[in-house]
Amino acid sequence: MQDDAASTSQTPSVYGSSYSEEEKRILALCEQFKQGITVSVIENDMPHLTKQMVVDALNKLLAKNKLQLLSKQDGSLLYKLKDPVLLHKLKGANKEEQAVYEIIERSGSFGIWARKIRAESNLHLNVVDRVLKRLESKKLIKSINSVQAPKKKFYLVSSIEPDHSLTGGAFYSDNQFDSNFVEVLMDTCYKYLATKLKSAEAEHGKDGPLTVVNAAKVTSKEMQEYIERVKLAKIALSVQDVEKLLDTLELDGVVRSCSGGYGGKAGGGGVKLWRAVPDCTPTPHLLYAPCGVCPMAHRCCDMGSITPQSCRYLEEWLQ
Amino acid sequence: MSVIFNLFNSIAFERTASKIVETFFDSIVASVVKALYRSSGESLQSITRLTHLPSKQVLQALVSLIQHNLASFEYTPQRQVHYRLNKANIFYLLRKNKYIHHVREKLGVAAELVVERVLEEGSITASQVIVCTTCKLLMTDLSSAVDRANQNPGDRHIIVRDALRQLIELGYLERCASPSSPAPPCCPLLVKPSSDDKHRFLPDDHLNLQLIAQAVTENVETSSSSSGAILPDASSFPDGKIYWRLNYDAFHLQWRDTLLVTSVEKNVGAEVGLVFRGLLQVAYSTVEDKWQSGVYTTAAHVKHALNSAPHLEHCLQLLGEGESGGCVRRIGVGGGGGEYQIEVAQLVAHITAEFLAKRIKEMFGSKAARVFRLVMRNHIVSADMIASACLLDKKEADQVSNMLFLNQILLVHDLRKASMPSSHTPELLFFKVNFLEVVRLTASQCFTELYNLLRKRELLTEKNRSLMEKKTRVDAIVDNIVKSGATQEQIQDIEEMLTDAERTAVTKWLKQQDQILTVVSGITDDIFLFELFSRYYCHVDDLSVGRSAA
Numbered sequence: 001m002q003d004d005a006a007s008t009s010q011t012p013s014v015y016g017s018s019y020s021e022e023e024k025r026i027l028a029l030c031e032q033f034k035q036g037i038t039v040s041v042i043e044n045d046m047p048h049l050t051k052q053m054v055v056d057a058l059n060k061l062l063a064k065n066k067l068q069l070l071s072k073q074d075g076s077l078l079y080k081l082k083d084p085v086l087l088h089k090l091k092g093a094n095k096e097e098q099a100v101y102e103i104i105e106r107s108g109s110f111g112i113w114a115r116k117i118r119a120e121s122n123l124h125l126n127v128v129d130r131v132l133k134r135l136e137s138k139k140l141i142k143s144i145n146s147v148q149a150p151k152k153k154f155y156l157v158s159s160i161e162p163d164h165s166l167t168g169g170a171f172y173s174d175n176q177f178d179s180n181f182v183e184v185l186m187d188t189c190y191k192y193l194a195t196k197l198k199s200a201e202a203e204h205g206k207d208g209p210l211t212v213v214n215a216a217k218v219t220s221k222e223m224q225e226y227i228e229r230v231k232l233a234k235i236a237l238s239v240q241d242v243e244k245l246l247d248t249l250e251l252d253g254v255v256r257s258c259s260g261g262y263g264g265k266a267g268g269g270g271v272k273l274w275r276a277v278p279d280c281t282p283t284p285h286l287l288y289a290p291c292g293v294c295p296m297a298h299r300c301c302d303m304g305s306i307t308p309q310s311c312r313y314l315e316e317w318l319q
Numbered sequence: 320m321s322v323i324f325n326l327f328n329s330i331a332f333e334r335t336a337s338k339i340v341e342t343f344f345d346s347i348v349a350s351v352v353k354a355l356y357r358s359s360g361e362s363l364q365s366i367t368r369l370t371h372l373p374s375k376q377v378l379q380a381l382v383s384l385i386q387h388n389l390a391s392f393e394y395t396p397q398r399q400v401h402y403r404l405n406k407a408n409i410f411y412l413l414r415k416n417k418y419i420h421h422v423r424e425k426l427g428v429a430a431e432l433v434v435e436r437v438l439e440e441g442s443i444t445a446s447q448v449i450v451c452t453t454c455k456l457l458m459t460d461l462s463s464a465v466d467r468a469n470q471n472p473g474d475r476h477i478i479v480r481d482a483l484r485q486l487i488e489l490g491y492l493e494r495c496a497s498p499s500s501p502a503p504p505c506c507p508l509l510v511k512p513s514s515d516d517k518h519r520f521l522p523d524d525h526l527n528l529q530l531i532a533q534a535v536t537e538n539v540e541t542s543s544s545s546s547g548a549i550l551p552d553a554s555s556f557p558d559g560k561i562y563w564r565l566n567y568d569a570f571h572l573q574w575r576d577t578l579l580v581t582s583v584e585k586n587v588g589a590e591v592g593l594v595f596r597g598l599l600q601v602a603y604s605t606v607e608d609k610w611q612s613g614v615y616t617t618a619a620h621v622k623h624a625l626n627s628a629p630h631l632e633h634c635l636q637l638l639g640e641g642e643s644g645g646c647v648r649r650i651g652v653g654g655g656g657g658e659y660q661i662e663v664a665q666l667v668a669h670i671t672a673e674f675l676a677k678r679i680k681e682m683f684g685s686k687a688a689r690v691f692r693l694v695m696r697n698h699i700v701s702a703d704m705i706a707s708a709c710l711l712d713k714k715e716a717d718q719v720s721n722m723l724f725l726n727q728i729l730l731v732h733d734l735r736k737a738s739m740p741s742s743h744t745p746e747l748l749f750f751k752v753n754f755l756e757v758v759r760l761t762a763s764q765c766f767t768e769l770y771n772l773l774r775k776r777e778l779l780t781e782k783n784r785s786l787m788e789k790k791t792r793v794d795a796i797v798d799n800i801v802k803s804g805a806t807q808e809q810i811q812d813i814e815e816m817l818t819d820a821e822r823t824a825v826t827k828w829l830k831q832q833d834q835i836l837t838v839v840s841g842i843t844d845d846i847f848l849f850e851l852f853s854r855y856y857c858h859v860d861d862l863s864v865g866r867s868a869a
Contacts, residue, residue, distance in 0.1 A: 210634075244710065251708075258640070280582070281670075281674060283677065285841025286845050287678065288837075289838045291767060308770075317834075318775070
């Protein structure tokens, strides 16, 4: 990095006369290294400057709101150029707005809620609310209600897509879980696997049960491609989404998963494979008579109001 | 796991047990069963006190119970006799028809009649059962079913003897204690059989075929077809002190194998099921106790024994890969191909878990079964996780888990509370499943349902008693006049003694009885699975039960 910095000798002239030569050079270095620069980079680039001069130049740029100060994990300071678009947007914004915006920006795609902003910024809640409203009206931030806590409002930078933990992922629409959509998707997945099993039995029945079982298996990727082909979802489902659907089908007892490649199909270990399994458990005989499903069964005895002799459900069943 | 889990020790089975005994015996025997149920051993005096019955009646009831292996006795150090119930055997009375049907399917009509007679008497000598069964064959039209082409009809007792011998050799019948003094048997003076091997078989020198043939002729002459054969005196035959009874374990072992094989068959196909059955048979040849869970057999042995099975390698691979519910494991791949271990307990737990999930699905819907499987698989699940893991709406997930909790299927897992409660500490709710408790609960529900059905049947029988008696009378008269050559008009006149409404009522009652008995028989199958689970559960840790459920 230092060599790169040393190689840049040209100072861009985009900055006006209000900037000293040192300041212009520091800004140029920051433009070159988007991830930010340390003091040592500046010192290497301009070895003729004393430490005090570098500090003065940096302080001036910070005061002019051209740089932002970040700290690295090892504790060293990092100087990063502020986004010019953002600077343009935040032009005229007061310090409170800038502080709140920075906190929101730091929270990334997970967002942050007003109380936490208050705790981090040490501002009064009313002030935070006012600032948030102002930032929202400037379209710098957006607010969304989390699916986990629908009453909580989370704020995040308007250009960032919210995390799945906030939106609920592909299975949520308008912050509501779309049960019908999920049912349709699960049904489609199961039907595909069941058809695959049937065709495997028809085509490979003579080749032995292992061939049938292997031919009936489908990878998560294959399933995702199939869902894309049938155009069921308006948004593209990720492989993780499809695996979630198949996992749920496994919990329903109609699909079984196994990992690892087979017969060169999956191409290696660690790939999750799925196949339909027939629902072979017979209905318990306990449920054939009304007593098996009676919610009052625990109160049924020879005496009292609920008895087998006076039970109208038992009578109806025998009719 | 050291929890003792006896399915038939539950309070729910108490009234069912006495109702079963009342159905098959009478109310006196049922009261004795009630008195004995909760104790681990009662003396004659205390039973008399508890039942408020005369000691003679109690003694007779105890004789019946001991004769049918429903009770046993033991001497205390003070030389007192204490009686105890064999609770499981009481339940097996409901499976009477299943045992008979099983033998008919396997060994034919003669063996079926032998088993029927043995079940009727509880314990019986070989000569007695041969005489009674031969008489029944001669008096009914069943004889044609057992007549062999080159067999003299007069030698039917030989056919019955052969059937009996076969039953003993296959372990369906076993030696039991015999009354020390002949008729009437006076309990508790019973002579236990010696463990001598020769008593496991039916030696020819114990049977006097000539005497048996003579007893058959006399019996046929004296008894009528409606009353059935009269039980001859045991002491008049050489085997008068050798008694036999049904060995339930032999039936149950075969039913267990059928259950396991069917489960594998339905999961991965008939071929694999066939190989699995073969694998069990091969493994049995190496163990003494066929009921034990972990049985081993070498791969070379399996391949040698099942070499005619199609796609053997495929089937073995599938079984080893967990398609058998994780019950077949391949250990080592040495020169001989390693060994196969069959963990019956694992498969039984898998089938039980699937059975319970199915019940939950039928009762509370597929989403409830989904939640149940999730909690089973993960052991402990937080309430918040249920919605996302089961792809359910948060509200719906809460409703479903709450419903399962109210029905004692899910339990709330207690967490240690924070010493300093604060608003920042979120309240966490975790659910878990106590699988053993769910099985116990379901079994209790089965017993309750059995009781209700038997009680309902009893009430309906009482209600229709006079009607059925009338029908029996009319049928008997019709039989008699048909034999004496009555005309069609005369028969019709007699038949018209039963009105159309009465006929409809009879048909309806018979239908209702069938309906009740079909469900009762089905519930005994459900209980059989729980019996297997209670036998094997100590070999299965909770975690693997959970895994097998999902």
